[in-house]
Amino acid sequence: MNNKSSIWRIILGILLTSFYVVIYFFPERLGLRIETANVGLIGLFDPLSIWLKKVPASQWFVYGCLYTFFVLIFGLVFIVKHRKHPYQLLRTLSVMFFQLSFAFLIPEFLQRLNYPYLDLKNMWPLNYYYFFDWHLDGLIHSGQLGILLLSLGLLLTFIISPILTYKYGKRWYCSWVCGCGGLAETAGDAFRQYSNKSSRAWKVERWLIYPILFIVFLMTISVLHSYLAHKLLFSLSVISFLLLFHLWISLDHNRFVGLPPIAKKFFLGFSLFTSLGLIQAYFTQWPPFLIDPYTLRSAYGFLIGSLFSGVIGVGFYPILGNRVWCRFGCPMAAILGFQQKFLSRFRIQSNASLCIACGNCSTYCEMGIDVRAYALAGKDIKRSSCVGCGICESICPRGVLLLSTTKGPNFQNEADPIDYLYAVK
Amino acid sequence: MKKIVILGNGIAGVQTALTIRQNSNARILLISEEHPVFFARTAMMYVFMGQLTEKDIVPYPEAFFKGHQIDLLHASISRVDVPKNILVSSNNQKIPYDLLLIATGSKPNVPDWANSNWPGIHHFYHWQDLTALESSIPASNQPVVIGGGLIASELVEMMQHHQRNPKLLVRESYFGQHFLPQEEGLLVHEIFRQKRIPLFLNTSIKSLIPPDKERTSHTLYAENGQTFSTDFIGLGTGVLPNIDFLRDSPLHLGRGILVNNQMQTNIENIYAAGDCAELNACLPDRKTIEANWYVAKSMGEIAGKNIAGIPSNYYQGIWHNTAKFFNLEYHLCGNVPLEATDNFSSYFYKNSKRLHSLRLAFNQSTNQLSGVLSMGLRIDYSLLKNWLEEGISIEMTLNNLPSLSYQNKLGFFPSRNLLKEVRYE
Numbered sequence: 001m002n003n004k005s006s007i008w009r010i011i012l013g014i015l016l017t018s019f020y021v022v023i024y025f026f027p028e029r030l031g032l033r034i035e036t037a038n039v040g041l042i043g044l045f046d047p048l049s050i051w052l053k054k055v056p057a058s059q060w061f062v063y064g065c066l067y068t069f070f071v072l073i074f075g076l077v078f079i080v081k082h083r084k085h086p087y088q089l090l091r092t093l094s095v096m097f098f099q100l101s102f103a104f105l106i107p108e109f110l111q112r113l114n115y116p117y118l119d120l121k122n123m124w125p126l127n128y129y130y131f132f133d134w135h136l137d138g139l140i141h142s143g144q145l146g147i148l149l150l151s152l153g154l155l156l157t158f159i160i161s162p163i164l165t166y167k168y169g170k171r172w173y174c175s176w177v178c179g180c181g182g183l184a185e186t187a188g189d190a191f192r193q194y195s196n197k198s199s200r201a202w203k204v205e206r207w208l209i210y211p212i213l214f215i216v217f218l219m220t221i222s223v224l225h226s227y228l229a230h231k232l233l234f235s236l237s238v239i240s241f242l243l244l245f246h247l248w249i250s251l252d253h254n255r256f257v258g259l260p261p262i263a264k265k266f267f268l269g270f271s272l273f274t275s276l277g278l279i280q281a282y283f284t285q286w287p288p289f290l291i292d293p294y295t296l297r298s299a300y301g302f303l304i305g306s307l308f309s310g311v312i313g314v315g316f317y318p319i320l321g322n323r324v325w326c327r328f329g330c331p332m333a334a335i336l337g338f339q340q341k342f343l344s345r346f347r348i349q350s351n352a353s354l355c356i357a358c359g360n361c362s363t364y365c366e367m368g369i370d371v372r373a374y375a376l377a378g379k380d381i382k383r384s385s386c387v388g389c390g391i392c393e394s395i396c397p398r399g400v401l402l403l404s405t406t407k408g409p410n411f412q413n414e415a416d417p418i419d420y421l422y423a424v425k
Numbered sequence: 426m427k428k429i430v431i432l433g434n435g436i437a438g439v440q441t442a443l444t445i446r447q448n449s450n451a452r453i454l455l456i457s458e459e460h461p462v463f464f465a466r467t468a469m470m471y472v473f474m475g476q477l478t479e480k481d482i483v484p485y486p487e488a489f490f491k492g493h494q495i496d497l498l499h500a501s502i503s504r505v506d507v508p509k510n511i512l513v514s515s516n517n518q519k520i521p522y523d524l525l526l527i528a529t530g531s532k533p534n535v536p537d538w539a540n541s542n543w544p545g546i547h548h549f550y551h552w553q554d555l556t557a558l559e560s561s562i563p564a565s566n567q568p569v570v571i572g573g574g575l576i577a578s579e580l581v582e583m584m585q586h587h588q589r590n591p592k593l594l595v596r597e598s599y600f601g602q603h604f605l606p607q608e609e610g611l612l613v614h615e616i617f618r619q620k621r622i623p624l625f626l627n628t629s630i631k632s633l634i635p636p637d638k639e640r641t642s643h644t645l646y647a648e649n650g651q652t653f654s655t656d657f658i659g660l661g662t663g664v665l666p667n668i669d670f671l672r673d674s675p676l677h678l679g680r681g682i683l684v685n686n687q688m689q690t691n692i693e694n695i696y697a698a699g700d701c702a703e704l705n706a707c708l709p710d711r712k713t714i715e716a717n718w719y720v721a722k723s724m725g726e727i728a729g730k731n732i733a734g735i736p737s738n739y740y741q742g743i744w745h746n747t748a749k750f751f752n753l754e755y756h757l758c759g760n761v762p763l764e765a766t767d768n769f770s771s772y773f774y775k776n777s778k779r780l781h782s783l784r785l786a787f788n789q790s791t792n793q794l795s796g797v798l799s800m801g802l803r804i805d806y807s808l809l810k811n812w813l814e815e816g817i818s819i820e821m822t823l824n825n826l827p828s829l830s831y832q833n834k835l836g837f838f839p840s841r842n843l844l845k846e847v848r849y850e
Contacts, residue, residue: 084752085833085836086833086835086836087833087835087836090835351806351807351831353719353745353806353807354719354745354747354806356465356467356468356718356747357436357465357467357468357482357484358465358467358468358471358477358482359465359468359477359481359482359483359484360468360471360476360477360481362481363477363478363481372484373484376484390833393833397747397749397754398747398749398754399747399754399756399803399804399831399832402803402831402832402833403833
């Protein structure tokens, strides 16, 4: 039975991946035409597109429609399955709402009214183009509403998000609001048990997600540097920010006791690289990091934006679980996760004296956290990757786990949970 | 270096091994006849229903034991040669020990009218039972489950999963009469009704005619005159200590292996823990054998410490237990009398439609809280244990009722005015 199901998973994975490759890179195969009317799949969506915003459908419009459709349909399936749990009910209604309105209808209407296409809940760095010249210009040149939207995005990224993450953990975004999370939680729900639980996968996760965050950071700096007029002021601000941040994680021992030394060294190396790049750009005529910002951003857009978050991120649901992108790639998840671990009240409480080691929590954790290892040892679970979907809490047959935001300890080493939790000498 | 041999790799044996390893470098050999590596017995039902795989219910991979120098041996032990400090396996292999822990758990209790060797008679306790059930449940005809406890309920749930329409035969006047007050028992009846499980109460089996050449099915005769014809009988009629192989040894046996509060038997270098151990003294409202995962785990911890040379005493402390009947959770902490006594009364809330109940039992002469029993509602055991140890009054408990909830705030938890003082019915 197991072999049969894994063959089906592989076939489904290949189909999904191929669909993504075609829609991203060969839209004409789906019927997209530039000069004449669309045909095929894309042609089918023309009437809807013309009705909504008075232009023929593009492959992105089709993608948006299908995406929203699957979030809504599988959202309902999820709700029926978990109707006894109010948390799951509200959370799913929330992702369905945000997908339908913020991610789909509002941007389409904005476009109809000749405003830039904008998802109001977009935040840097998941939406890595937020600080690209065309995006900033598009908003700035759209009058007062554009400026308002731009300010809203900045407010969301730098003020509202940290506050919400402090109070509730990264789940407020990842499993209540985010579009990627929305699809993962609904259409991807059937695949959550295929996420890899090994400590090796956890290691891969950390060595992918933070470097990707730093690449987004570098790219954004490089683009803003060429866009902004006050280059020196900008460079100095970035260098001071990195310096202050470095001082903070080195000096605030109590808070960052769980941050492994390698992470601190990695951050120091990154800060030096960034600072030297900016200093070099000031004294020479070459761009920061000696790379043309446009080359950098198109490389990122192709490799991470399209290939990783799209093709692999969803295409590999049946093979690596429904949170491939969120777990291994998303730079937003990296930032929110860092806040969650060191600057948030959110954690999962566990009660070792009730745990029967059944393993439902670990198996159904979409982020590959070995929840049981913590629960058996009676340790609270405070992991940066946890998106707070609450399935472990709902599925636990003995009421061991509780998503909590009461004040609690904010430590924990990034070591193999089984080994360090057992503290075997 | 001392060689410690542990017989049985259930939770008691494994907890002992881990506790020894935390405190000593002694050689440890963990022997099991049932399964090569420790698994969560309580989760076998989920494997049967396809919710988990065999791998998922193994909390620690074999490599974990290897990494901590705990050797594993998959073998059947037929007797203990106490004077020579040797275990003899069924193929006559001799395994010497310096210290021995016996943690062989339980075996199913077989009523005197039944015989386990007859085809169609099934238990649900050992790993091997799972394999047998996997082949026979899907093909079973008019299956019957006998028993009034958790294993009977799980067997029924497993059959219902395959649409076998099992009948549940209960000897008592309501399900769970030996661990639930009647009101709570009726709540379990309600869930059986929702799941369309025909329940036969006051049905005590007096005899059974097994199939012969002419008939393929068993015929069960009940005291009340009813007869049942079936080719599948699931027995959930309790468990007994699994100690038959010790009958000829000098170990003092009662119903189980008699141990003192250090888990030590009458032989100095032999310890026992878990379901197979019988305490030679216990608290007035408790039992000398408490066959339960949680008890086994804490006994294992005590045995491990004593074996590692750290004297520690097992204290029964405050009783707690959990279970799940279909999707109805059961949580008990402290002492909740099952029927009316002179001393006890309780505050009680019940909603049969939403399948919730909460009972706060208290001592009428001292007004102290004696225990809490909830169905379908999760309670904060850590807090409750503190309260019970401090001897909190029923008034204080009622005033602080919301803090007893161990569930998401979106979920329902009864407020004080919903609880009414009731004598037991």
